[in-house]
Amino acid sequence: MRAMVIGGGxxxxxxxxxxxxxxxxxxxxxxxxxxxxDVGSFVSLGANGLRALDAIGAAAAVTARGTAIPLLRLWSGRGRLLGETARERVTLMRGHLVETLRDLAAGAGAEVVTGRRLIDVRGRSAVFDDGTRDRADLVVGADGIHSRMRTIVDPRAATPVYAGLWTIGGRSTHPVEPGAFNLTFGARATFVHAATAHGTLWTAQVPAGRPGPAAEDVAALFAGDRSPATRVIERTEQWHPFTVMRRLPSTPAVHRDGMVLVGDAAHPIGAGQGASLAIEDAVVLAKCVRDAAAVDQALEAFAALRAPRTARMLRTAGATVDAKVAGPLAARVRDVMMPFFFRRFAARGSAWMYDYDVDWTTPAQA
Ligand SMILES: Cc1cc2nc3c(=O)[nH]c(=O)nc-3n(C[C@H](O)[C@H](O)[C@H](O)COP(=O)(O)OP(=O)(O)OC[C@H]3O[C@@H](n4cnc5c(N)ncnc54)[C@H](O)[C@@H]3O)c2cc1C
Structure with missing residues (x-):
C-alpha cells in the first residue's frame, strides 16, 4: 500500500x-x-506532542535540537506573577523541527520530494504545478493553514479569517532567567519570552482590528509595562517574520474518498498547541491505517477519534485569544481572578491537553 503526503512541514x-x-x-x-x-519563528512542543513523537521513535532527535523548559509563568503587565506551574515543553526553531522530522522520515525510507506544489487530486490521482502526476491508495493533506487539500476534500470548506491578533518576534542577546516560559499580559499586547540555547526568544502578540502594520515600533507597545519586553526587543539580533493569526470560521469535513486532512489543514489552532496537535493527528492516522481492514474504514475511525479533542482544543484556543485581546476592564478582572484560578486549577484543568497519549501499542478504537 502507498500513501502520498502533501506538505513537508x-x-x-x-x-x-x-x-x-x-x-x-x-x-x-x-x-x-x-x-x-535557522530562519523563521520558534515553536514549543507540549508534553502531548513529545509523547506522540516518542510513540514513533522521534522524540529524542527533536528534543536534542531544542531547549527543555520546565516552568510556565504568567505575568500581568504591572509585573505581578499571576501563576506558575510545572509544564514540560521543548522550544525550538520551527525550521530545525521541520528539518529533523524530514530527515527522520527520509531515514525511515520515505521519499521526500521538494519544490513540487499540489494543484489538484482526482480519484486519488494528484496533479502538481510542474505537470507531473502521482497516484496512491491514501492522500494525506498536511499542507497547512492555506491548504489546497482542504477545498479538494471539502469543496464547501470555509477559508481562514483574521483572528484579531498579529505577531512578530525574534532572537535577542538580552539575557533572561532560564527555565521558564513567560507570558506577560501587557496593557497593549502580550509578550512571550524564554531563555533557550539559541538566545532569548520572544514574540509579541498584538490585538488589532486590522493586521499590522508590521513596521510599527514593537518595543513601544510595551513601554508602560513592568516586564523585560523593551530591553529584550531592543537587543534583537534576528527578527522573525511578521505573522497574521488566522482561524477557520467552521470545521471542514476531514476525509473523503481516500483523502484525509491533518494538522493546520484540518484545524489551524493557537494556544501554543498547533504543532503538537498536528503531530498527534499524524500518529493517530497511521495507527488507524494499521488497524483497519480498509483505507476508508481507517479514515472513519480517525475522524471519530480526533473530532472531540480537536473541538475542545479549538474552544480552549478561542479562550486564550480572548485573554490576549481583553479590553482594560476585562484585563483588570483577569489579573485579579487568574492567580486564584491558576493556583487551584492550572494542573488539573489542563491535564486533558497535556496528558493525552496516542497509545501506539493498543488497537485504534473509535
Ligand atoms: C508565529 C507562530 C507561532 C507558533 N507557535 C507555536 C507554538 O509555540 N507551539 C505550537 O504547537 N504551534 C505553534 N504554532 C502553530 C504551528 O506552527 C502549526 O500549527 C504547525 O506548523 C502546523 O503544522 P502543519 O504541518 O499542519 O502545517 P505547516 O507546518 O504549515 O506545514 C505545511 C506545509 O505544507 C506545504 N504546502 C502548502 N501547500 C502545499 C501544496 N499545495 N503542495 C505541497 N506542499 C504544500 C507548506 O510549504 C508547508 O511546508 C505557531 C504558528 C505561528 C504562525
Whole structure:
C-alpha cells in the first residue's frame, strides 16, 4: 500500500514516518525547495506532542535540537506573577523541527520530494504545478493553514479569517532567567519570552482590528509595562517574520474518498498547541491505517477519534485569544481572578491537553 503526503512541514513528515512504521510506502510532496533552517519563528512542543513523537521513535532527535523548559509563568503587565506551574515543553526553531522530522522520515525510507506544489487530486490521482502526476491508495493533506487539500476534500470548506491578533518576534542577546516560559499580559499586547540555547526568544502578540502594520515600533507597545519586553526587543539580533493569526470560521469535513486532512489543514489552532496537535493527528492516522481492514474504514475511525479533542482544543484556543485581546476592564478582572484560578486549577484543568497519549501499542478504537 502507498500513501502520498502533501506538505513537508510538521504533520507531513510525522505522518510519513508513522506510515513507514506500519509498513506503507510513502512519498512526501513539499511546495518549497528547502527546509527553513535557522530562519523563521520558534515553536514549543507540549508534553502531548513529545509523547506522540516518542510513540514513533522521534522524540529524542527533536528534543536534542531544542531547549527543555520546565516552568510556565504568567505575568500581568504591572509585573505581578499571576501563576506558575510545572509544564514540560521543548522550544525550538520551527525550521530545525521541520528539518529533523524530514530527515527522520527520509531515514525511515520515505521519499521526500521538494519544490513540487499540489494543484489538484482526482480519484486519488494528484496533479502538481510542474505537470507531473502521482497516484496512491491514501492522500494525506498536511499542507497547512492555506491548504489546497482542504477545498479538494471539502469543496464547501470555509477559508481562514483574521483572528484579531498579529505577531512578530525574534532572537535577542538580552539575557533572561532560564527555565521558564513567560507570558506577560501587557496593557497593549502580550509578550512571550524564554531563555533557550539559541538566545532569548520572544514574540509579541498584538490585538488589532486590522493586521499590522508590521513596521510599527514593537518595543513601544510595551513601554508602560513592568516586564523585560523593551530591553529584550531592543537587543534583537534576528527578527522573525511578521505573522497574521488566522482561524477557520467552521470545521471542514476531514476525509473523503481516500483523502484525509491533518494538522493546520484540518484545524489551524493557537494556544501554543498547533504543532503538537498536528503531530498527534499524524500518529493517530497511521495507527488507524494499521488497524483497519480498509483505507476508508481507517479514515472513519480517525475522524471519530480526533473530532472531540480537536473541538475542545479549538474552544480552549478561542479562550486564550480572548485573554490576549481583553479590553482594560476585562484585563483588570483577569489579573485579579487568574492567580486564584491558576493556583487551584492550572494542573488539573489542563491535564486533558497535556496528558493525552496516542497509545501506539493498543488497537485504534473509535
Ligand atoms: C508565529 C507562530 C507561532 C507558533 N507557535 C507555536 C507554538 O509555540 N507551539 C505550537 O504547537 N504551534 C505553534 N504554532 C502553530 C504551528 O506552527 C502549526 O500549527 C504547525 O506548523 C502546523 O503544522 P502543519 O504541518 O499542519 O502545517 P505547516 O507546518 O504549515 O506545514 C505545511 C506545509 O505544507 C506545504 N504546502 C502548502 N501547500 C502545499 C501544496 N499545495 N503542495 C505541497 N506542499 C504544500 C507548506 O510549504 C508547508 O511546508 C505557531 C504558528 C505561528 C504562525
Amino acid at each position: 510538521v504533520a507531513g513528515p510525522v505522518a510519513a514516518l508513522a506510515l513507514r512504521r506500519v509498513g506503507w510506502d510513502v512519498t512526501v510532496y513539499e511546495a518549497y525547495a528547502d527546509p527553513a533552517g
